[in-house]
Amino acid sequence: MNEQDTPTPGTEVTPADGHRDPVRLDQGHVVGSGGIPDRFVNPGLPTHVPRMADLDEGAAARAEKQVATLFGISILSTILFVVLYYAIDLNDTVFIPGVGTTSASNAALGVTLAFSLLGIGFGAVHWAKTLMPDQEVVEERHPLHSSEADRHEVVRVLKVDGGASQITRRPLIKYTLGGALGLFAVPLVVQVAGSLGEMPQKSLSLTWWNGGPSGPGQIPEFKPLRLMKDPENLPIKASDVTIGSVFHVMPEGLLPDPETKEGGAEHLLEEKAKAAVLLMRLDPEQIQSQKELDWGYQGIVAYSKICTHVGCPVGLYEQQTHHLLCPCHQSTFDVTRDCKVIFGPAARPLPQLKITVDDEGYLVSAQPFREAVGPSFWERG
Amino acid sequence: MTEPTDRPADALREGDSAPQAPASAGARKIGGLAGWVDDRTGAAKPVGYLMKKVFPDHWSFMLGEIAMYSMIICLITGAFLTFWFVPSMGETVYDGSYVPLRGVLMSEAYSSTVHISFDIKGGLMIRQIHHWAALMFVVAIVVHMFRVFFTGAFRKPREINWVIGSVLALLAIIEGFAGYSLPDDLLSGTGIRAMAGFVQTSPVIGTYLVYGIFGGPFPGEAIIPRLYSAHVLLIPAILVGLFTAHIGLVALQKHTQFPGPGRTNDNVVGYPVMPVYAAKAGGFFFIVFGVLTLMAALVQINPVWAYGPYDPSPVTAGSQPDWYMGFADGALRLLPGFLEITAFGYTLSLNIIPGALLLLPLVYVVIGVYPFVERFVTKDEREHHLLQRPRNAPVRTGIGLAGATAYTVLMFASANDIMAIKLGMSINDLTWFFRIGFFVLPPIVFWVTKRVCLSLQRRDREQVLHGRESGTIIRTPDGRFFERHEAELPQEQWLLVQHEPVAPLEIEPETDEHGVARPAARKDRIRAALSRFYFADAVNPVTPAELAAAQHHGHETEAIDAPRHAGELESAEAAETAGRR
Amino acid sequence: MNALAARRRHPAAIAVLLMIGLFLTGAVYAAVAPEPADATSLALPAQSVEEGKALFRANCASCHGLNAQGRPTGNGNQIAGPPLAGVGAAAVDFQVGTGRMPMTQPGVQASRSESVKFSDEEIAAMGAYIASLAPGPAVPDAEAVDPTKGDPARGGQIFRVNCAMCHNFAGSGGALTRGKYAPSLRDVTGKHVYEAMVTGPQSMPVFNNANITPEDKRNVIAFLTTIDQEKAPGGMTLGSLGPVTEGLFAWVFGLGILVGCAVWLGSKAA
Missing domain, CATH: 2.102.10.10 (Rieske [2Fe-2S] iron-sulphur domain)
Structure with a gap:
């Protein structure tokens, strides 16, 4: 049983008409009762509430301007960054309230770069929130596992086709291969461990x-x-x-x-x-x-x-x-x-x-x- | 289709398949380049699939993205830093523009870090972004793990991704520690000194290990280049590889979602990548980068110039690692010295080994193993794509917060000296407080959390059963007033009843039907005991029958007057739960 | 100027005038006397000693004893105030001049206070009295503590070896055992830093002139002045306390701001 039944709005949960046997309620251990479903039914997706920009072309135009302004701030900040990069001497300091006296170059470059980035970020998200479709989409999930046939095929390939190598029938190969694969990393480990440096002695x-x-x-x-x-x-x-x-x-x-x-x-x-x-x-x-x-x-x-x-x-x-x-x-x-x-x-x-x-x-x-x-x-x- | 040809060599040989038709005219219109790529890769189908992928919207799903973006920002800024940083312990006399260090003997690693900070335009900014992003990377990983843990998102089929995530979290802090150590300043050098001390105490091989790592006696000349190679090459490669697997599995398994109307275990409700999530997630990258840059512009981090170059003789008050190593450092501060054992001419430093060498891997092993423990307890083989509200898993939430409390106690213990001066307290009293707190606080937090969760669940029940106000008052003939109850469950209350009812597993009989002892009986007893621990006092959601009864009678006690029926129902429930598992 | 004129009859006016006079005298003296005044003499007239004695008896004797011989509390080995013979005028100038003495209430440690209870002249008088009991370190002259004459880089090296383990790399202070602490050195005058080194107040060890030479003491003062003036190249210093406050900032502000952005991102537009 899945956590939820598929949402089928319409199968309403209504108390049975007239007289009905009483139900024990103290701890909620009671699951099910004649005629009443065990569980509530998923009511299904709520109805979509349109945004202001969906209904009002004016609001949409305002949103567009806001997004464009944010992108514009980014452009300006980027230009400012380049200008300040060349304009400010590394040794200049500046007093910023709340921060104190600090390097003018670091503060200016950092703040302009930050606004250049934040302009893009806030602009894009604001655009997505106000103008892009906000109707929720439902994608179905499917079980992750492969079909039984595929699973059997893999086992078959491993057993039959892999077995064609005769590894199980020829123990000499099996054990020497195991030994060789088990040991091949040893030279590499010895090289590293042996050459790390002097050992402590006294x-x-x-x-x-x-x-x-x-x-x-x-x-x-x-x-x-x-x-x-x-x-x-x-x-x-x-x-x-x-x-x-x-x-x-x-x-x-x-x-x-x-x-x-x-x-x-x-x-x-x-x-x-x-x-x-x-x-x-x-x-x-x-x-x-x-x-x-x-x-x-x-x-x-x-x-x-x-x-x-x-x-x-x-x-x-x-x-x-x-x-x-x-x-x-x-x-x-x-x-x-x-x-x-x-x-x-x-x-x-x-x-x-x-x-x-x-x-x-x-x-x-x-x-x-x-x-x-x-x-x-x-x-x- | 075969083109008419003059030359025989152009004709298809026998067995060749006809060449693929060129991409459709429509695709060509969209972009010649895209068509060109698709001709050679067939990428259109997977790309189209990815672009239509749906992501559910919730702020807590962005925590993992903060971690991802912080990591990317670290990679970008880190690449910048490698252009100027010199990973060498070669000696040099500083001659840069920072006056208080002029003429001081120091390593090239330290000198080049100070050079980046004061003589490279924007260098300090890049350094500070890098360090803030590193701190935020680990912060975001931790809160992302909290979100995944407390909502049960690690359950089948996501156990593999939880394990990968745990490894990523461990690698992140090792990567962070290596980076913290690279500038070779007094603070980080003291950190390496302590690390050498821990390694040296490892049983039997300690001294060889420490000489191997440092290429000779501490500090030697090898440690900075070696840490550098680990920090810029080895660990990032593993980190990026595992991260790719992590995000690939998210795409493959589709994101989990919070429960809500219309959201089931078999669907994903959200917004498609194109265009909404491309804009939101893409935009969020710039937001994270921007916020970190703003922090770098206005808030100083790791002022290496002020610490001075590393020298084994001086030390600074308040020698701490970066916060994510704090819990291990705090454990070292709390462990009492009498745990060191000397016998038969050998020394075993149990005052150091548990905190410095065992705790770090232990924490991440415990985290990584948790999903399998819970699966053992619940025997739950189903796929779970709907998240749980933390209150609906009171024991897990309690365990998680108790663990977080133990971690936090250790982390704060590593700041005991800073707390002592800032709070005007005695460092000795604080140490004792943390020593006791480490053992006492987690059980208290577990108990309180569990009680709070259960209370919240009961309140949810109350709200469904009685809490709704219809606004309609009914007056009975004898003059009493009642509020009329609504018959239907309103949509917003779905959240309160959607979770599954749970009950502890029953112990199966110890012998099978022939009276032969079952080999798995002992395991089952453990499982049943754990299951009782998890679910014995579970509060289950209101069922339609309960709601109906509550509304019909308006009072619970009447219902209990029907013992015959109640007994029947309970056995029905037991059968039901058993059948479900 | 009006404000100044209105206050010319203020009781403190004389003290201020005297202070200015003393300062000028000191400055002239410093200009003509290049030797760092670590000698035990103090150029103060005899009546200063008498005045200092009176001040001492009125304000300090309850703990330090009538003749500065120290006084036990009668509670085990604890003392109310240590004997002061031999501590020198430098100790008096440091303890009283930084507002540590007189202590308002007994505690593990006297802490620096903004409200200095005595005028510079009174402090000098008490210093003269204490110095008259037994030879001890004198108050350094202006040149001995002039940061412009020191080498901050060398001072930094001395500081990191001898001072940073208690006072922290940036002089922000640090914790000692059982509630004691090494105080912050930010914005402490060079004179008081010097006096602390030569007298070893409270838990602090003594750094006599054989240990750290007067030149190196001045270098340390130059270093401290430099880092005081340099403020913070990278922005807010978060108290210069190292990774603890940085981690706290990342958790509270970094995470707070980013989660705020995520909540905005995940919410439905109006």
């Missing part, structure tokens, strides 16, 4: 703090490295780090010269992505972890800036609460407790960098990070 567990370049295949030898300000690339004296200060730090030798852009690491961003460190000074009284105190210098502590969640830089240091907040997913680390996670999705504390001072009073690393910085990975342990 490099995820190493940083520039290990003594230098730490890419795949490079195992640097440890040497103490000065803590350098990012991006100025200047060393930091312990006395410069006052309580409440935060310094963004890179290891010595990593950053290029800020003026000449010369020198620095060959793979600058790759090294920065692992070596970034945040340097803070707390009142030693407030530090609750002995290891944190031991690895720091007079309350100056250095922690990896790379979040142990997914690797965003954890730069938001609140100097009163000593919380470090990651702006990406709000992992919060407590600097007084060895950067333990106190909120959010990160699981591990930020790794601490052991620091000390050299002969000239500059802060240097005392050992590299003892664990991999940044996000977790399977073989990290």
